[in-house]
Amino acid sequence: xxVELILNVVLSGVxxxxxxxxxxxxxxxxxxxxxxxxxxxxxxxxxxxxxxVAMFQRFGLDPLLSLPALALCxxxxxxxLQSLLIQRFVxxxxxxxxxxxxxxxxxxxxxxxxxxxxxARNVSVDxxxxxxxxxxxxxxxxxxxxxxxxLCASLAMFAFFRHSRVGKAIRACADNYRGAQVVGLxxxxxxxxxxxxxxxxxxxxxxxxxxxxxxxxALGPAYTLLGFVIVIVGGLGSMLGALLGGLLIGVSEAxxxxxxxxxxxxxxxxxxxxxxxxxxxxxxxxxxx
Amino acid sequence: xxxxxxxxxLGALALLGFPQLAGAYALSLATLxxxxxxxxxxxxxxxxxxxxLSLGHALxxxxxxxxxxxxxxxxxxxxxxxxxxxxxxxxxxxxxxxxLAFRFGISGVYFALLTIAxxxxxxxAFDHSDWLGxxxxxxxxxxxxxxxxLVHFRGPPSLYYYAALGLALGTxxxxxxxxxxxxxxxxxxxxxxxxxxxxxxxxxxxxxxxAVLASSAISATSGVFLAFYQNNLFPExxxxxxxxxxxxxxxxIGGVGTLLGPIFxxxxxxxxxxxxxxxxGALGWELPGTKQVLYGLALLCVVVFLPNGVWPALYQAWGxxxxxxxx
Numbered sequence: 001x002x003v004e005l006i007l008n009v010v011l012s013g014v015x016x017x018x019x020x021x022x023x024x025x026x027x028x029x030x031x032x033x034x035x036x037x038x039x040x041x042x043x044x045x046x047x048x049x050x051x052x053v054a055m056f057q058r059f060g061l062d063p064l065l066s067l068p069a070l071a072l073c074x075x076x077x078x079x080x081l082q083s084l085l086i087q088r089f090v091x092x093x094x095x096x097x098x099x100x101x102x103x104x105x106x107x108x109x110x111x112x113x114x115x116x117x118x119x120a121r122n123v124s125v126d127x128x129x130x131x132x133x134x135x136x137x138x139x140x141x142x143x144x145x146x147x148x149x150x151l152c153a154s155l156a157m158f159a160f161f162r163h164s165r166v167g168k169a170i171r172a173c174a175d176n177y178r179g180a181q182v183v184g185l186x187x188x189x190x191x192x193x194x195x196x197x198x199x200x201x202x203x204x205x206x207x208x209x210x211x212x213x214x215x216x217x218a219l220g221p222a223y224t225l226l227g228f229v230i231v232i233v234g235g236l237g238s239m240l241g242a243l244l245g246g247l248l249i250g251v252s253e254a255x256x257x258x259x260x261x262x263x264x265x266x267x268x269x270x271x272x273x274x275x276x277x278x279x280x281x282x283x284x285x286x287x288x289x
Numbered sequence: 290x291x292x293x294x295x296x297x298x299l300g301a302l303a304l305l306g307f308p309q310l311a312g313a314y315a316l317s318l319a320t321l322x323x324x325x326x327x328x329x330x331x332x333x334x335x336x337x338x339x340x341x342l343s344l345g346h347a348l349x350x351x352x353x354x355x356x357x358x359x360x361x362x363x364x365x366x367x368x369x370x371x372x373x374x375x376x377x378x379x380x381x382x383x384x385x386x387x388x389l390a391f392r393f394g395i396s397g398v399y400f401a402l403l404t405i406a407x408x409x410x411x412x413x414a415f416d417h418s419d420w421l422g423x424x425x426x427x428x429x430x431x432x433x434x435x436x437x438x439l440v441h442f443r444g445p446p447s448l449y450y451y452a453a454l455g456l457a458l459g460t461x462x463x464x465x466x467x468x469x470x471x472x473x474x475x476x477x478x479x480x481x482x483x484x485x486x487x488x489x490x491x492x493x494x495x496x497x498x499x500a501v502l503a504s505s506a507i508s509a510t511s512g513v514f515l516a517f518y519q520n521n522l523f524p525e526x527x528x529x530x531x532x533x534x535x536x537x538x539x540x541x542i543g544g545v546g547t548l549l550g551p552i553f554x555x556x557x558x559x560x561x562x563x564x565x566x567x568x569x570g571a572l573g574w575e576l577p578g579t580k581q582v583l584y585g586l587a588l589l590c591v592v593v594f595l596p597n598g599v600w601p602a603l604y605q606a607w608g609x610x611x612x613x614x615x616x
Contacts, residue, residue, distance in 0.1 A: 037398055085593075092596060094398060095342050099541050099592045102534060106585030113578030217578070221530060225409060228402055236398070267413040273406045278393050 004136040009254045011137060015147030017250020019208045021243040022150040023223065024230035025157060026201030032237030033174040033194040036086055036097050040105035042223030044199055047108060048074060048206030049215040050116050056123040056210075063123055064149055067207040071153075071200045078199025083192040090191070105220065113217040120214035128211075146208035153204040154243055157197070161239065170194055174237070229273045235286025244285060248272075304454060308447035316446050320518070322559045323453035324511060329539035329551030330460045331507035336537070337546035338468060339500035340480030342401040345408030347532035348386075349505040351524075352379045353512025355415065358427055358522050363420075368442045372513045379509030380502055382407075387501035391494050396483075405530060412528035426523040429516065442517045449518050456514060457552065460507055465548055467503065476500055480546075508536075542591055544598025553600045561587055 023045055030038050038044075048070055055066035081104070089097050130141040161167040170190050173180040180187055213219075226249070234245025249269050256265040276283065308316055328350060335341045356378040357371030386407050390400055416424045437444040442452070467473055475496045478486040487493050516522060526532065543554025565583045569575070595602050 088593075094401070095336060095537075095541065095545065096592065096596055098342070098344070098401070100589070103585050103589040103592055106588065107582055110578035110581035110585065114576050114582065118577060225405065225530070228405070232399070232402055261417070264413065264417060267410060267417075270406050270410040270413065274403065274410065277395060277399060277403050277406065278389055281393065281395050281399050 006255075006258070007136065008138055009258045010251055011139060012143055013251035013254030014247055015139075015143045015250075016212065016254065017247035018147040018150040018154070018243075019205050019212070019246075020226065020230055020250050021246020022154050022201055022208070023205035024227050024234065024242040024246050025154055025239060026198035026205070027227045028231045028234070028237055028239060028242040029157070029161075029201070030195055030198040031231070032239075033170055034082070034086070034090065034191050036090065037094075037101070037228075038198065039098060039101035039224060040108055041202065041227045042225070043105045043108040043112070043220035044074070044077075044202045045206045045209070045223045045227075046112060046215055046217060046220045048203040049210045049219075050112055050121070051203070052207045052210045053121045053123055053215060056125075057121075062125055063207045063210045064145060067149065067204055070207055071203045074199040074203035075196040077196075079192045079196035081199075082195035083188065086195065087188060087191065105224070109217055109220045112220075116217065118217060120216045122214040123210050125211065142211040146211045149208045150205060153201065157201065158239065160197075166190075166193065226269070229269045232273055232283055233276045235283025238283065238285045241283050241285035245283070308450050313446060316450055318559055318563060320446070320450045320453045322555050323450070323457040324514065324518075325535070325539050325555035325559065326457045326552040327453070327460045327511045327514075328508055328536045329543070329555055330457070330464055331504045331511070332537050333540040333545065333547075333551050334464055334467070334507070335500050335504040337540060337550075338473060338480065339476040339497055340483075341497060341500060342397070343404045343501075343504070343533075344401045344530070344537070345404035345406075345533050346504075346508060346536045347528050347530070348404070348408040348411055349379045349383065349508035350512040350515065350532070350536070351408075351411065351415075351522075351527040352382055353509025354516040354522055354527055355421060355427070355512075356509075357513040358429055358516040359421055361429055361516075362427055367440060368513055368517055369440070372510060375509045375513045376506045379505045379512070382411075383501045383505035384498070387498045391497050405533075408528055408530065408533060412524050415524035415528065421524075422522070424523070424525060426521055429520045429522075431520050449514075452514060453518075456511055461548065461552065463507070468548065472496065472499065538588070540598075542588070542599055544600035547598065547600050550598050550600040553603075554598065557599060 023041070027038055027041050030036060051070050051073070052063040052066055055061045055070075056063060085104070086097075086100065089100050125142065127141045127145075132139045132141060132144065161171060169180075169185050170193065172183075173185060173187055173190050177187070180190075230245040230249050231242055232245075233248060234241030234243070249272070252268050252272065253265045256262075256268040260268070307319060311319065328346065331349075332343060332346050335343050353372075353375035356375040357368055360366040360371045360374060361368070386404065390403055395403055415421055421427055431443075435445060437448050439448075442448075468476075475486070475491050478489070478491060479493050479496060483493055515527075538558055539555035540551040541554065542558055543552065544550030562580070562584055565580045569579055569583075591599065
């Protein structure tokens with residue numbers, strides 16, 4: 001097998017992996033702070049993809065241009081979801097939280113089915129089939145844009161959590177709940193903010209992904225599972241881990257599609273998940289619980 | 290208590306006489322309720338008693354269904370031998386999953402995600418197995434439908450109803466016995482506080498593993514029933530995560546950790562789902578997904594307003610303070 005082919009596949013895996021990583025980043029931030037596993041993550045993802053598709057079909061807007069508006073909408077949606085519904089489940093047992101988000105996921109997925117129908121939708125931007133030649137490498141332009149947008153959004157998230165006062169306050173909540181209460185942090189509002197930010201990540205990832213795949217309502221559970229795999233591999237609650245996990249899964253899926261049959265690629269990621277769970281349950285970059 | 294005995298007798302009579310009274314559709318619904326009650330009971334054994342959350346229970350049901358199905362399909366071996374093979378296969382998978390997970394100290398969310406991973410891994414693996422039919426599915430020969438053929442487990446719908454009834458009651462009996470015995474007390478101790486249970490000298494590894502094994506064996510048995518009731522098996526359907534969710538909905542709605550909750554929850558959910566279909570049909574509303582949205586909203590209401598499930602809430606409403614533990 002020629003080296004160029006493998007390199008090309010790895011590169012496209014890296015770019016897709018950046019988008020996956022951003023999606024998983026949302027999941028990881030939500031779990032890391034609110035300690036709730038968002039089982040509706042993939043359904044939110046397809047919702048944002050439908051949003052981007054609708055904007056394109058109605059106004060001819062490029063998904064990358066409708067991205068900021070959608071991110072803002074999803075931030076609001078996440079904020080509302082957390083403060084109205086999930087907040088009262090924060091102290092309930094895990095299976096109860098799971099059922100709540102499952103119910104949300106069922107409603108979301110089927111509302112999409114009602115609104116958009118079961119057929120695959122996509123956007124056809126005019127640079128869809130363009131590619132850049134870089135020495136031996138051949139890069140799809142839409143994939144490059146998608147990966148670039150995801151990388152920018154991830155960097156913005158990192159900067160926010162590292163340097164802004166609110167970001168630091170959120171991290172304080174995650175590190176020491178009681179301590180945060182003692183110094184008077186508005187924990188409920190910070191939780192809602194975190195959930196909103198997680199959803200905004202999903203919105204950006206969804207917009208970027210519409211450039212790469214067709215959206216159907218059935219994709220939701222698949223993306224939820226993919227998000228879990230990435231987050232567990234990288235370390236549940238670790239931001240850098242989510243990004244690393246996304247890259248790892250993106251590349252391994254791309255390589256599995258090349259070396260094995262394409263339909264077996266999810267087996268590789270689930271196999272990887274089982275291995276990581278058993279050998280290093282806190283994930284590659286996670287801290288010991 | 291004679292009133293209680295009379296009620297029990299009347300209930301038993303109604304259950305036994307149901308196929309004579311009900312139409313074909315109601316009979317298939319009742320069979321579905323009983324099947325879901327059985328798998329729900331199995332899930333509840335693991336989660337409700339021992340506190341181990343499984344989100345991939347379709348794995349055990351599917352392994353059971355496929356083992357017995359493959360024996361019948363390839364070698365013509367009937368379900369009475371198949372069921373033992375199915376249980377053995379399912380037990381070995383459960384031993385692998387539980388053994389690895391508990392040996393490496395995986396618990397809580399991580400354990401739940403591991404069960405999903407095992408189920409999904411198996412789904413994709415079965416999708417690529419030609420011997421088992423792959424994505425095209427495995428079809429069991431449909432035998433004569435008008436008379437009871439117990440040897441090959443073939444017959445009219447009432448045969449399957451009675452089989453499901455037997456399974457559901459048998460599982461209820463087994464779970465009652467288990468929960469009232471040593472295992473039940475150990476499991477509840479582990480569920481409430483694993484460290485404390487360990488400090489009291491309970492071998493938590495062994496007892497948690499036992500819960501997984503017992504649960505997988507019951508699930509495999511109902512899987513064999515499923516294989517011979519449906520006569521077709523697709524990995525995409527049998528192992529799909531929505532199947533695992535279907536299994537745990539009943540006990541969660543009915544009441545986790547109660548004995549009658551899974552049965553009550555399955556009944557309620559099936560009625561709810563069927564009622565939504567009827568209602569939408571009557572209104573002439575045929576947009577796909579509407580029924581599931583209603584279903585999801587109902588689920589949401591139950592989860593938000595009745596966090597312990599419907600059965601304990603009803604029990605309270607009827608005047609007793611709370612369900613006696615075990616029931």
